[in-house]
Amino acid sequence: MEKLLEIKNVSKSYSGVQVLKDVNISLSAGEVLCFVGENGAGKSTLIKIIAGDIQANSGEVVYFGKKYESTSPKQIIDIGVATIYQEIDLIENLTVADNVFLGREIINRMGAINTKEQVDRTNRLIEKLHLEDIHGDDMLSNLSTAQKQCVQIVKALQNEAKILILDEPTASLGDKEKKTLLELVKGLSSQKIGIIYISHFIDELFDVGNTFLVLKDGVQVVVRSKEETTPDQIINDMIGRDASNFYKREYFPTGKRVLKIDHYDNKRNVHDICLEIRSGEVFGFGGLIGAGRTDLVRMIYGLDKKTNGKLYLNDKEITPRTPKDALNKGIFMISEDRKGEGLLLMRSVRENIMITHNEKREMINLKKEKETANQSIAAYRVKTVDQEALVSNLSGGNQQKTIIARCTIDDGDVYIFDEPTKGVDIGAKEEIYEHMLNIAKHDKFVILISSDMPELLSMSDRIGVMCSGKLVEVVNSQDTSEDKLMRKYLGY
Numbered sequence: 001m002e003k004l005l006e007i008k009n010v011s012k013s014y015s016g017v018q019v020l021k022d023v024n025i026s027l028s029a030g031e032v033l034c035f036v037g038e039n040g041a042g043k044s045t046l047i048k049i050i051a052g053d054i055q056a057n058s059g060e061v062v063y064f065g066k067k068y069e070s071t072s073p074k075q076i077i078d079i080g081v082a083t084i085y086q087e088i089d090l091i092e093n094l095t096v097a098d099n100v101f102l103g104r105e106i107i108n109r110m111g112a113i114n115t116k117e118q119v120d121r122t123n124r125l126i127e128k129l130h131l132e133d134i135h136g137d138d139m140l141s142n143l144s145t146a147q148k149q150c151v152q153i154v155k156a157l158q159n160e161a162k163i164l165i166l167d168e169p170t171a172s173l174g175d176k177e178k179k180t181l182l183e184l185v186k187g188l189s190s191q192k193i194g195i196i197y198i199s200h201f202i203d204e205l206f207d208v209g210n211t212f213l214v215l216k217d218g219v220q221v222v223v224r225s226k227e228e229t230t231p232d233q234i235i236n237d238m239i240g241r242d243a244s245n246f247y248k249r250e251y252f253p254t255g256k257r258v259l260k261i262d263h264y265d266n267k268r269n270v271h272d273i274c275l276e277i278r279s280g281e282v283f284g285f286g287g288l289i290g291a292g293r294t295d296l297v298r299m300i301y302g303l304d305k306k307t308n309g310k311l312y313l314n315d316k317e318i319t320p321r322t323p324k325d326a327l328n329k330g331i332f333m334i335s336e337d338r339k340g341e342g343l344l345l346m347r348s349v350r351e352n353i354m355i356t357h358n359e360k361r362e363m364i365n366l367k368k369e370k371e372t373a374n375q376s377i378a379a380y381r382v383k384t385v386d387q388e389a390l391v392s393n394l395s396g397g398n399q400q401k402t403i404i405a406r407c408t409i410d411d412g413d414v415y416i417f418d419e420p421t422k423g424v425d426i427g428a429k430e431e432i433y434e435h436m437l438n439i440a441k442h443d444k445f446v447i448l449i450s451s452d453m454p455e456l457l458s459m460s461d462r463i464g465v466m467c468s469g470k471l472v473e474v475v476n477s478q479d480t481s482e483d484k485l486m487r488k489y490l491g492y
């Protein structure tokens with residue numbers, strides 16, 4: 001097999017902290033190589049080195065059999081390596097074709113951009129990839145996250161990439177969209193494109209992957225081929241314990257208090273939602289992406305406009321007008337878009353954890369604050385050099401854990417978790433589950449939105465299924481299954 005890429009003894013450290021140590025791996029044509037490991041293991045760092053975004057301290061990367069003295073991101077793209085990061089890197093108010101050809105426009109004899117040719121070529125590629133629902137002249141802003149993800153792939157292929165790198169491409173996708181993307185990746189590998197794939201979903205890795213590189217604290221633990229391993233073994237390599245001992249939630253009687261969601265509506269994509277939730281229960285919301293779950297909880301939290309809707313706690317109205325009002329009433333929300341909405345990237349881990357807590361206080365006791373921050377860092381196993389480190393230097397998953405820590409240090413009453421384990425490794429997921437249950441157990445209200453069906457089923461007492469902005473059914477999790485739920489999501 002032709003070797004597309006060879007990584008030889010690559011090491012990297014940041015201010016004396018080693019994040020990669022002597023990594024050796026190669027990628028062949030048509031191979032799907034997966035990087036697996038806990039949050040902060042070094043997966044994204046390795047990708048950034050391959051993409052030329054950062055330089056290794058020692059070791060080398062050989063591209064298509066050739067060594068390069070120094071590399072820039074542009075040069076790496078030009079030799080045929082496309083990297084798709086988790087955050088979508090496209091321009092919203094351009095068309096799909098304009099995005100695909102951005103920086104490599106087709107110019108006609110008059111010196112103008114040949115829009116028609118760009119759209120035609122984009123459409124041909126889209127067709128070749130069987131992405132029927134996307135068109136070259138669609139405005140990017142009209143597409144779903146999954147479709148944008150696909151446009152990034154179209155763009156990479158237009159640039160004739162022979163190596164495609166995907167860093168957690170499915171983290172923001174629902175089940176159905178995930179399948180489309182996975183099929184696309186499999187199709188590309190059959191066309192001899194070499195693929196590097198990162199994901200925290202083990203079943204997904206076994207679906208697309210041929211080879212697994214397991215990293216732990218920057219050290220290469222093992223390389224395994226799919227034929228000679230199992231998901232359990234990979235999890236064991238990753239976190240050093242058995243997958244079969246995995247988290248089983250504890251059930252306890254629900255409390256007496258009632259949270260009533262009354263006629264919530266925005267006359268757009270959320271229609272007249274009425275629901276009663278009991279304290280002590282974990283109430284899950286299921287549905288496909290776009291079903292209206294996030295929009296509903298954003299209204300409840302006072303973040304988005306509504307045309308109707310009141311919130312009652314034991315018959316007393318507590319409808320939040322703004323997020324600040326919600327906080328004062330003990331309502332917390334861990335939002336789905338944590339990077340966009342919550343994280344202060346240029347502040348320390350401590351400041352990020354303590355910010356909402358401090359907003360409510362006139363005096364800040366630094367000593368106490370440091371203690372609390374340290375406790376949270378330990379409780380959520382946030383991997384950081386210390387609490388004064390910049391949050392922007394943490395790995396993706398550890399940034400997520402920081403936000404969750406922030407929202408759970410104060411004593412509240414209602415906790416809304418929107419996709420709380422997105423991008424979080426399998427060990428850390430357990431810790432988040434434990435915290436959620438602990439909250440419920442103290443007679444609080446816990447609302448969970450999750451696109452991860454096994455998670456939703458195993459964590460929720462009851463699940464409200466949403467479809468096109470309507471609450472179609474509320475089921476007991478014990479009485480349903482993934483299969484049944486999916487049918488309900490799709491509306492049949």
Ligand SMILES: Nc1ncnc2c1ncn2[C@@H]1O[C@H](COP(=O)(O)OP(=O)(O)OP(=O)(O)O)[C@@H](O)[C@H]1O
Pocket residue numbers: 014019037038039040041042043044045046383384392393394395396397398423425
């Ligand atoms: N610019 C930086 N300065 C200091 N430390 C950094 C920097 N970038 C990354 N790190 C550290 O390197 C380690 C590896 O991070 P990396 O992003 O590669 O992890 P990851 O395996 O991708 O994790 P995740 O699953 O959470 O995305 C982390 O401990 C992180 O804090």
Ligand SMILES: [Mg+2]
Pocket residue numbers: 043044045395396397
């Ligand atoms: Mg990462």
